Amino acid sequence: MTVSTYWCERALVDGDVHESVTVAVADGRFTSVAAGQPAPPGSTRLRGVVIPGLANAHSHAFHRALRSRTQARSGTFWTWRNEMYTAAHRLGPDSYHRLARATFAEMALAGIAAVGEFHYLHHQPDGTPYDDPNAMGEALLMAAAEAGIRITLLDALYLHGGLEGSGYVPLEGVQARFGDRSAVSWAERVDRLGAAPGGRIGAAIHSVRAVDPASMRVVVEWADLVSAPVHAHVSEQRSENERCLAHHESSPTALLGEAGALGPRFSAVHATHATDRDAKALASTGSVVCLCPTTERDLGDGIGPTALLADAGVPMTVGSDSHAVIDLFEEARAVELDERLQAERRGAHSPTELLTMATSNGHASLGWPDAGAIAPGNRADLVAVRLDSVRTAGATTETAKEAVVFAATAADVTDVVVEGRPIVADGRHLTIDVAAELAAAVAAITER
Amino acid sequence: MTVSTYWCERALVDGDVHESVTVAVADGRFTSVAAGQPAPPGSTRLRGVVIPGLANAHSHAFHRALRSRTQARSGTFWTWRNEMYTAAHRLGPDSYHRLARATFAEMALAGIAAVGEFHYLHHQPDGTPYDDPNAMGEALLMAAAEAGIRITLLDALYLHGGLEGSGYVPLEGVQARFGDRSAVSWAERVDRLGAAPGGRIGAAIHSVRAVDPASMRVVVEWADLVSAPVHAHVSEQRSENERCLAHHESSPTALLGEAGALGPRFSAVHATHATDRDAKALASTGSVVCLCPTTERDLGDGIGPTALLADAGVPMTVGSDSHAVIDLFEEARAVELDERLQAERRGAHSPTELLTMATSNGHASLGWPDAGAIAPGNRADLVAVRLDSVRTAGATTETAKEAVVFAATAADVTDVVVEGRPIVADGRHLTIDVAAELAAAVAAITER
Numbered sequence: 001m002t003v004s005t006y007w008c009e010r011a012l013v014d015g016d017v018h019e020s021v022t023v024a025v026a027d028g029r030f031t032s033v034a035a036g037q038p039a040p041p042g043s044t045r046l047r048g049v050v051i052p053g054l055a056n057a058h059s060h061a062f063h064r065a066l067r068s069r070t071q072a073r074s075g076t077f078w079t080w081r082n083e084m085y086t087a088a089h090r091l092g093p094d095s096y097h098r099l100a101r102a103t104f105a106e107m108a109l110a111g112i113a114a115v116g117e118f119h120y121l122h123h124q125p126d127g128t129p130y131d132d133p134n135a136m137g138e139a140l141l142m143a144a145a146e147a148g149i150r151i152t153l154l155d156a157l158y159l160h161g162g163l164e165g166s167g168y169v170p171l172e173g174v175q176a177r178f179g180d181r182s183a184v185s186w187a188e189r190v191d192r193l194g195a196a197p198g199g200r201i202g203a204a205i206h207s208v209r210a211v212d213p214a215s216m217r218v219v220v221e222w223a224d225l226v227s228a229p230v231h232a233h234v235s236e237q238r239s240e241n242e243r244c245l246a247h248h249e250s251s252p253t254a255l256l257g258e259a260g261a262l263g264p265r266f267s268a269v270h271a272t273h274a275t276d277r278d279a280k281a282l283a284s285t286g287s288v289v290c291l292c293p294t295t296e297r298d299l300g301d302g303i304g305p306t307a308l309l310a311d312a313g314v315p316m317t318v319g320s321d322s323h324a325v326i327d328l329f330e331e332a333r334a335v336e337l338d339e340r341l342q343a344e345r346r347g348a349h350s351p352t353e354l355l356t357m358a359t360s361n362g363h364a365s366l367g368w369p370d371a372g373a374i375a376p377g378n379r380a381d382l383v384a385v386r387l388d389s390v391r392t393a394g395a396t397t398e399t400a401k402e403a404v405v406f407a408a409t410a411a412d413v414t415d416v417v418v419e420g421r422p423i424v425a426d427g428r429h430l431t432i433d434v435a436a437e438l439a440a441a442v443a444a445i446t447e448r
Numbered sequence: 449m450t451v452s453t454y455w456c457e458r459a460l461v462d463g464d465v466h467e468s469v470t471v472a473v474a475d476g477r478f479t480s481v482a483a484g485q486p487a488p489p490g491s492t493r494l495r496g497v498v499i500p501g502l503a504n505a506h507s508h509a510f511h512r513a514l515r516s517r518t519q520a521r522s523g524t525f526w527t528w529r530n531e532m533y534t535a536a537h538r539l540g541p542d543s544y545h546r547l548a549r550a551t552f553a554e555m556a557l558a559g560i561a562a563v564g565e566f567h568y569l570h571h572q573p574d575g576t577p578y579d580d581p582n583a584m585g586e587a588l589l590m591a592a593a594e595a596g597i598r599i600t601l602l603d604a605l606y607l608h609g610g611l612e613g614s615g616y617v618p619l620e621g622v623q624a625r626f627g628d629r630s631a632v633s634w635a636e637r638v639d640r641l642g643a644a645p646g647g648r649i650g651a652a653i654h655s656v657r658a659v660d661p662a663s664m665r666v667v668v669e670w671a672d673l674v675s676a677p678v679h680a681h682v683s684e685q686r687s688e689n690e691r692c693l694a695h696h697e698s699s700p701t702a703l704l705g706e707a708g709a710l711g712p713r714f715s716a717v718h719a720t721h722a723t724d725r726d727a728k729a730l731a732s733t734g735s736v737v738c739l740c741p742t743t744e745r746d747l748g749d750g751i752g753p754t755a756l757l758a759d760a761g762v763p764m765t766v767g768s769d770s771h772a773v774i775d776l777f778e779e780a781r782a783v784e785l786d787e788r789l790q791a792e793r794r795g796a797h798s799p800t801e802l803l804t805m806a807t808s809n810g811h812a813s814l815g816w817p818d819a820g821a822i823a824p825g826n827r828a829d830l831v832a833v834r835l836d837s838v839r840t841a842g843a844t845t846e847t848a849k850e851a852v853v854f855a856a857t858a859a860d861v862t863d864v865v866v867e868g869r870p871i872v873a874d875g876r877h878l879t880i881d882v883a884a885e886l887a888a889a890v891a892a893i894t895e896r
Binding site for chain 1: 513515516517519520521522523524527528554557744746748749751772773774785786788789791793794795796799838839840841842843844850851853854855858859882883884886887889890891
C-alpha cells in the first residue's frame with residue numbers, strides 16, 4: 001500500500017484554518033491529519049490554504065455550450081429554455097462525451113472533486129433509444145472519470161411535456177429525447193447502468209411538471225431499494241407552484257412528500273419559491289435543498305428563502321447548474337449576498353456554513369458521506385487556494401476562511417487532489433487542455 | 449511625434465465586435481481605427497477581444513484593507529461602518545499612498561483605465577490638518593500616477609456626524625479626520641490641490657447625512673466655476689431617506705436638487721432607494737447614477753431601481769466602491785443579474801448597455817468625455833480580454849461582447865494600455881508587484 005504525504009501551508013480542519021498541516025493518504029483516503037509540524041521529507045507541498053474538495057451538487061453538463069450565447073436578448077426562464085433545447089437537440093453520445101469531459105475538467109480546475117450530474121438527455125432526437133439505451137449516461141460517467149472527478153449520475157425520469165390547465169401534456173419536440181416509455185421502463189434502463197469506479201448512480205424526478213405522482217413513486221421505490229440519492233427541480237418558477245396547486249391542490253414539495261420522495265437522501269433543487277410550510281416539510285423529513293444562485297440570477301428565478309431554510313435546519317448545498325459560471329466560491333457567497341439583498345442585513349449564513357454547503361453537505365447529498373472534510377478515514381480530496389493573488393492578497397490565517405468564500409475565485413485554485421490522485425497542479429489540469437477542448441466541443445454543438 | 453500601432457484580433461468599435469482591427473496612437477490618442485486589415489509590420493498584437501478602457505466611477509481605495517475582514521459576523525451597513533472606521537483611523541499619507549498604489553494597480557490589472565476616488569480621509573486623526581493640508585489627496589494622486597491609471601480625485605466635503613431626529617450631529621471619533629472647518633474652508637483647501645498629469649480634481653458632497661443644504665451650495669458653486677464633476681452618496685440606506693424626509697421634508701435627491709447639485713456633471717452614487725420621483729428628477733436634469741452592485745450586495749443595501757432608471761433615460765455607471773471585489777465585468781453583469789432577481793425577467797439591460805456603463809458613461813462622469821470608446825481623437829485606452837480561458841472558451845466574434853460581460857472575470861484581462869502607454873502585459877503589471885504590495889500595505893494597516 002502506497003502512502004503519500006501532503007504538507008499544507010494552511011488547511012481547513014475541523015472548521016478552523018490551521019498552519020502547517022501534514023496529511024497522509026493511503027488507498028485514496030486520509031490516514032492521518034496533524035497540524036503544527038514542519039513539512040516531512042518527501043511530502044508534496046501545497047501553498048495558500050487547503051480546503052476539502054468541493055461538491056457541485058447540481059449540473060447539466062451540456063448547458064456549458066450556452067455560456068454567453070443566451071444573453072443578447074431579453075426574456076424569461078421559458079424563452080431561455082427554448083435556446084437550451086436547441087443545444088440539446090444537437091448532441092449525440094460522442095459529442096456529449098467531449099463536451100462533458102471538458103466541462104468536468106473545468107470543474108476540476110475550480111476545485112470540484114465530485115459532481116451531481118442531473119441527466120435527462122437519454123435517447124435519440126426522435127425519442128428512439130440508442131442501441132445501448134444508456135449510451136448518453138455512460139458518456140457522462142466516462143467523461144467524469146477522464147476529468148478525474150467523482151460523479152453521481154442522477155438519472156432523471158421525464159415523462160410529460162408540462163403541467164397545463166388541462167393536466168399533463170405530451171412530450172413535444174426535443175423533449176422526445178428526455179422521455180422513457182414509463183417509469184418502469186426508466187427503472188429497467190437505470191438498472192442496467194453500471195457505474196465505473198468513482199461513479200455512483202442516483203435518481204432524479206425531473207420536476208412536478210414532467211413527472212406525475214404515480215411515476216414519482218416508482219422512482220422513490222427504485223431509490224429506496226438501492227439507497228440512492230433522489231434529486232428533483234422544485235419551485236424554481238412561480239408558475240410551477242401555481243400550476244401544481246391548480247392541478248394537484250398541493251405545492252410541488254408537498255406533492256413530492258405525498259409520493260414518499262422527501263427524506264435525507266432527497267435534494268430539492270432551487271426551492272426558490274418554497275413556502276414556509278414547504279420549509280417545515282423539508283426540515284421535518286431531513287431533506288436537503290440545493291441552491292444554484294448564479295443560475296437563479298441568470299434565469300431571473302428570484303431569491304430563495306435561504307434564511308428561512310437555515311432557521312428550519314434544512315441542510316443546503318450548492319450547484320453551478322447551467323454553468324453560466326463554474327465557480328463554487330461564487331455560488332457559496334451568492335447564497336449569503338443574495339440573502340443580504342433581500343433582507344437588507346448581513347450574516348444570515350457564516351463563512352463556515354457557506355463552505356459546508358460547498359463541501360461536506362454537497363458530497364453527502366450525492367451519496368458520498370465520507371467526503372468533504374479533511375479527516376482520517378475520509379476520501380482524500382484536497383484543494384489548494386492561493387492567498388497571494390491580487391484577489392486574496394492581504395488575507396492571513398485568521399481571515400483565510402473568509403477570503404476563500406468572499407474574495408477568491410476559481411482562478412485562485414492551484415492544486416486539486418481527488419482521492420489521493422493529483423488532478424490539477426499549478427492551475428493546470430494534468431491530462432486535459434481544458435480551454436482548447438471546451439472551445440472545440442462548444443463549436444461542434446453550436447456551429448451550423 | 450511617436451506613432452505606435454496596435455493590431456487587435458478583435459475589437460469593440462462602434463458598439464460591435466470587429467475582427468482584425470488596427471489602431472494607430474499618437475500623443476496618447478487614437479489617430480486611426482480600421483477593421484479587416486492584416487497586422488501591419490511592427491504593430492503590437494493584442495489577442496482575444498479588445499475593449500475600451502474601463503472606468504471605475506466610485507472608489508474608496510482604503511476599503512481594500514477590509515476585504516475578507518468584515519465577513520465573519522452578522523450585522524448591518526452600520527456595524528460594517530464601524531469596522532471601516534477602525535481601518536480609517538490607522539492611515540497616514542505614507543501608508544495610504546502605499547495601499548492606494550497597490551489598489552489602483554489591482555484596478556489596472558482588471559482593465560480599469562480611470563478611477564473616481566471619492567476621498568474624505570483628509571486630516572490627522574484628531575482633525576488637525578497635516579502640514580500640507582492636502583497630503584492625503586496628493587498621496588492618492590501620486591498613487592494613481594504610479595499605477596498608470598487616470599484619476600479624478602472627488603474631494604468630499606464631510607461636515608456632520610449624521611442626521612438624527614435632533615438634526616445634524618457633530619463629527620465623532622474617527623470622523624474628525626473627515627471634516628473641514630466649513631464648506632468655505634473645504635473650497636480653499638481644494639483650490640490648492642494641483643492635479644498631476646492624468647489627474648483631475650472633482651468635488652463630492654459626502655451625503656445628506658454629512659452635509660447640510662447651505663454647505664452643499666458652496667460645493668456646487670465651486671464645481672460650477674471649474675466645470676468639475678460632483679458626486680454624492682444618495683439613498684444607499686432606507687434610514688437615510690427616512691431621516692432626510694423627517695428633517696428636510698425632502699428626499700436626498702430632492703434636497704440635492706434644491707441645492708443646485710443635479711445636472712450632467714452630477715453622479716448620485718447608489719440611489720438604491722431612489723423613488724420614482726427621484727428618478728424623474730435625475731432624468732430631467734441629465735444626472736447620472738453610479739451603481740456599485742458588489743458593494744450593495746456586501747452591505748445588504750438592497751437592489752436599486754435600475755430598470756426604472758433606464759426607462760427614465762438616466763445614464764448609469766459602475767464602481768467597485770468598497771473593493772470587496774475589483775472586477776468591473778462582475779459589477780456590470782450584476783446590474784442586470786440583480787435586476788433579474790427583482791423582476792424575475794431577463795434582459796432589462798443589454799450587454800452593450802452594460803459595457804457602456806463600465807466604459808464611456810463612467811469616463812464621462814469623471815470628467816473624461818473623450819475616453820471609453822475606441823475612436824479617432826479619443827484617449828487611447830485599450831483592454832485585451834482573453835477568449836481562450838476556461839471561463840470564456842467557446843466564445844466567438846459574434847458572442848464576444850456577451851462573453852466579456854457575462855463570462856469573463858478580471859483574471860481574463862491580459863493587456864492594458866492607458867493613453868497609449870502599456871501598463872499591463874500578459875496579465876502582469878509592468879512596474880508593480882501588485883499582490884506583494886497589497887499584502888504589505890494591508891498588513892501595515894491591519895496588524896496590531
